Amino acid sequence: MLESSKQTLGYVLIVLITLLVIYWFFSSNPIPQDLNYHAFSDSRELFGVSNFWNVVSSVLFFIVGVVGLYKILIVRSLCLIDDIQFMYVVLFGACILIAFGSAYYHLLTDNLSLLWDRLPMSVAFMTLFMIIISEFVSLRAGKLLFVPLICAGITSVVYWYIGETQGQGDLRLYALVQFYPLLIIPVVLVFFKSRYTQVGYYWALLSVYAMSKVFEYLDREIFEYTNMISGHTIKHVFAAMSVGILLVTYQKRSKLTLS
Numbered sequence: 029m030l031e032s033s034k035q036t037l038g039y040v041l042i043v044l045i046t047l048l049v050i051y052w053f054f055s056s057n058p059i060p061q062d063l064n065y066h067a068f069s070d071s072r073e074l075f076g077v078s079n080f081w082n083v084v085s086s087v088l089f090f091i092v093g094v095v096g097l098y099k100i101l102i103v104r105s106l107c108l109i110d111d112i113q114f115m116y117v118v119l120f121g122a123c124i125l126i127a128f129g130s131a132y133y134h135l136l137t138d139n140l141s142l143l144w145d146r147l148p149m150s151v152a153f154m155t156l157f158m159i160i161i162s163e164f165v166s167l168r169a170g171k172l173l174f175v176p177l178i179c180a181g182i183t184s185v186v187y188w189y190i191g192e193t194q195g196q197g198d199l200r201l202y203a204l205v206q207f208y209p210l211l212i213i214p215v216v217l218v219f220f221k222s223r224y225t226q227v228g229y230y231w232a233l234l235s236v237y238a239m240s241k242v243f244e245y246l247d248r249e250i251f252e253y254t255n256m257i258s259g260h261t262i263k264h265v266f267a268a269m270s271v272g273i274l275l276v277t278y279q280k281r282s283k284l285t286l287s
Contacts, residue, residue, distance in 0.1 A: 031221065034219050035219060035220055037219055038215055038216065038218070038219025038220055041215045041219065042212055042215055042216075045211050045212060045215065046208075046212075049204060049208055049211070053201075053204065056200060058191075058196065058197070058198035058199075058200065059197075059198060059199040059200055059203065060191075060192070060196075060197040060198065060199070061139060061142075061188070061192055061197050061199060066137040066142075068082060068134070068137070068247060068258065068260050069247050069248040069250075069251040069252070069258045069259070069260070070082065070247075070251050070257070070258035070260070070261060077135070078134075078135060079134040079135065079137065081257065081258065081261045082130075082134040082258070082260055082261055082264065083130075083131045083134045083135055085261045085264035085265060085268075086126075086127050086128075086130035086131040086134065086264060087127055087131070088127075088264060088265060088268035088269075089123045089124070089127035089130065089264075089267075089268050089271070090123070090124055090127035090128075091268070092120070092123055092268055092271045092272050092275065093120045093121065093122075093123030093124035093125075093126075093127065093271075094120075094124060095120075095275060096116070096119070096120030096123065096271070096274075096275055097117065097120045097121065097124075099275065099278075099279070100113065100116055100117055100120065101117070105279065106275075106278035106279060107224060107278055107281050107282060107283065108278060109162060109163065109167065109223070111167060111171070112158075112159065112162050112167070112170060112171060112174075115155055115158060115159050115162070115170075115174060116159065116278075118151065118155050118178075119152060119155040119156055119159065119274075120271075122148045122149075122151040122152040122155060123148075123152060123268075123271055125147075125148035125151075126145075126148045126152060128144075129144045129145040129146075129147065129148050129149070130145050130264070132144055132145070133145035139189065139192050139193075140189075143185060143186075143189045146185045146188075146202065147182060147185050149206075150181030150182055150184060150185050150202065150205050150206075151178055151181055151182065153181060153205055153206055153209055154174075154177040154178050154181040154205065154209070155174070155178065156209070156274075157177065157209035157212070157213065158170045158171075158173055158174045158177060160213055160216055160217075160230070161173070161216065163222055163223050163224065164216045164217070164220040164221065164222050164223075165216060165220050180201075180205065181205045183201070184201035184202040184204065184205045185202055185205075187201050187202075188201065188202050210234070210237075210238075213230070213234065214234065217230055217231065221284075222284070223283060223284055224281040224282065224283055224284060225281045225282050225283075225284060226277055226280050226281035226282075229273055229274075229276060229277035229280070229281075230277065232273050233270045233273045233274060233277070234270075236266050236269050236270040236273060237266070237270040239266050240262075240263045240264075240265075240266035240267040240269075240270065241263070243259040243260070243262040243263040243266060244259060244260055244263040245259070246259040247259035247260040247263075250262065
C-alpha cells in the first residue's frame with residue numbers, strides 16, 4: 029500500500045512538472061542561438077587541427093559507444109531488459125555518432141556543423157529517458173513512447189536549424205529535449221522501483237552530467253585559470269564519463285525479484 033501511494037505521488041509530480049514545462053514553453057519568447065556560443069576559449073591549433081583539444085576529446089564518446097555495443101552485441105555481458113535491447117543499442121550507437129558530430133562541429137564551429145552535433149545528442153537524451161522509464165515505471169510506456177520521443181528530439185534540432193536559416197531561430201524545443209528528462213528522471217528514481225539493483229549509479233550519472241554542464245558554462249574561466257585546458261574540453265570528459273557510468277551500472281547490477 030505504501031509503495032502504491034509513493035508511485036501515485038510520483039505520477040502527480042510528473043504531471044505537475046510537465047504542466048509547468050508546457051506553461052514555460054508557451055509563455056516564453058523564442059530563444060535564438062547565441063553566436064558567441066561558437067567562440068570557445070581554447071581555439072589552439074595542433075597538428076593542423078583547429079580547436080584541437082575539443083576535437084580530440086570527442087573521441088571519448090566513440091570509445092564508450094563502441095565498448096557499449098561490443099558488450100551488448102558480442103560478449104553479451106550486460107544486465108539489460110531483453111525486450112528493449114534495441115534501445116540500449118541505439119543509445120551507444122548514438123554515442124558513436126556524437127563523437128563524429130562533436131568533432132565535426134569543433135572543426136568548423138558554425139550552426140550547420142552544430143546541427144550534426146545536436147542530432148545524435150537529442151537521440152541519446154530521449155533514448156536514455158525511455159530506458160529509465162522502461163526500467164522503473166512501465167516497460168509498455170517506454171516502448172510506446174520511444175519512437176515518438178526520438179522523432180521529437182530530431183524535430184527539435186531541425187526546427188531550431190531551419191529557424192536559424194530564416195533568422196528566426198528558437199531553441200525552446202531543444203531545451204525541452206535536453207532538460208525535461210533531467211527534471212523527470214530524479215522523480216522516477218525516488219518514487220518508482222527499479223527492476224534492478226545498483227540504482228545509485230543512475231544518481232552518479234546525473235551528478236557527473238550536471239558537473240559537465242557546469243564546466244561547459246565556465247569554459248573561458250577555467251581556461252584562463254589553468255592556461256592548459258578549457259571548461260568545454262573537461263565537459264566532454266565528464267559527459268563521456270556519465271555514459272561510462274552506464275556501462276558500469278549495466279555490468280554490475282542484477283535483476284530484482286519484484287513482489
